[in-house]
Amino acid sequence: MDQFTTTELLQAQSHNWNLVLSYLKSMSLKAAIDLGIADILHKHGNPMTLAQLTTSLSIPTSKSNHFRRVMRLLVHQGIFSTDQETQSLYSLTPTSHLLITGNSASITPFLRLIVDPSISHPSYVLGSWFKSPEETPFELLHGKGIFELASEKPEFNKLFNEGTASDAGLVMDVVVRSCGEVFRGVESLVDVGGGTGATAMALKKAFPEMNCTVLDLPHVIQGKTEIGGVGFVGGDMFEWVPPASVAMLKIFFRLSLTIDL
Numbered sequence: 001m002d003q004f005t006t007t008e009l010l011q012a013q014s015h016n017w018n019l020v021l022s023y024l025k026s027m028s029l030k031a032a033i034d035l036g037i038a039d040i041l042h043k044h045g046n047p048m049t050l051a052q053l054t055t056s057l058s059i060p061t062s063k064s065n066h067f068r069r070v071m072r073l074l075v076h077q078g079i080f081s082t083d084q085e086t087q088s089l090y091s092l093t094p095t096s097h098l099l100i101t102g103n104s105a106s107i108t109p110f111l112r113l114i115v116d117p118s119i120s121h122p123s124y125v126l127g128s129w130f131k132s133p134e135e136t137p138f139e140l141l142h143g144k145g146i147f148e149l150a151s152e153k154p155e156f157n158k159l160f161n162e163g164t165a166s167d168a169g170l171v172m173d174v175v176v177r178s179c180g181e182v183f184r185g186v187e188s189l190v191d192v193g194g195g196t197g198a199t200a201m202a203l204k205k206a207f208p209e210m211n212c213t214v215l216d217l218p219h220v221i222q223g224k225t226e227i228g229g230v231g232f233v234g235g236d237m238f239e240w241v242p243p244a245s246v247a248m249l250k251i252f253f254r255l256s257l258t259i260d261l
């Protein structure tokens, strides 16, 4: 106790509260996605009051106070904004723009994947994992690796593939526009671990002369052979990779390792 001042300890207490409750940041984002708040604001076209939002979302008046608090948290996190003057009119921000359904830049499927219990629960066992023989917290919780689970559970396979693919809309548009020259003149490209082919298809659209192939595990490829000029091959990259002038690995190891930790 002597080591620190009372002020420091009071600050430390609130710091701990802040840290331990910070999962509410992701859970309030999940609530915003589940309720479709961004879609309602987008459809309305103008800033909306809390009453307009609760009516559009069919939230009973008995819960409007709770909803106001969640909106406050979402505004605090920059997911929505309020007008400077009255702070009672809610608008979209660039962050919530990426939640709009049907928007080619939407990353909602990716966010849904990350907050899904199958992906978020392994973090609960992070501490005990250090003393376990398992290679990843994911394996400690599920008894198998992420790609093995995807090969066995069609719903998880869909969630995972759609989630990772949703990153491609915005990112590939930026990549093609700001550094597309990297791909100019490339005759053939294989996207190793290319998932649903969203990235390869964006490249094929921008560079029609490029021969594009996606290699991914058989449960991801699901027998597809060609879509929009992009070839699909099911297999294991550790056994064979289709020959091409360029092999691309996008969010392969980094995301896999982060999720698998």
Ligand SMILES: C[S@@+](CC[C@H](N)C(=O)[O-])C[C@H]1O[C@@H](n2cnc3c(N)ncnc32)[C@H](O)[C@@H]1O
Binding pocket: 147, 164, 165, 166, 167, 168, 192, 193, 194, 195, 196, 199, 215, 216, 217, 220, 235, 236, 237, 238, 249, 250, 251, 252, 255, 256
């Ligand atoms: C994190 S996802 C990235 C998907 C895609 N590249 C993207 O950027 O959205 C990793 C992908 O690698 C695939 N994968 C994992 N192990 C593989 C292997 N041994 N051979 C081929 N693909 C593999 C997974 O099925 C998954 O689709």
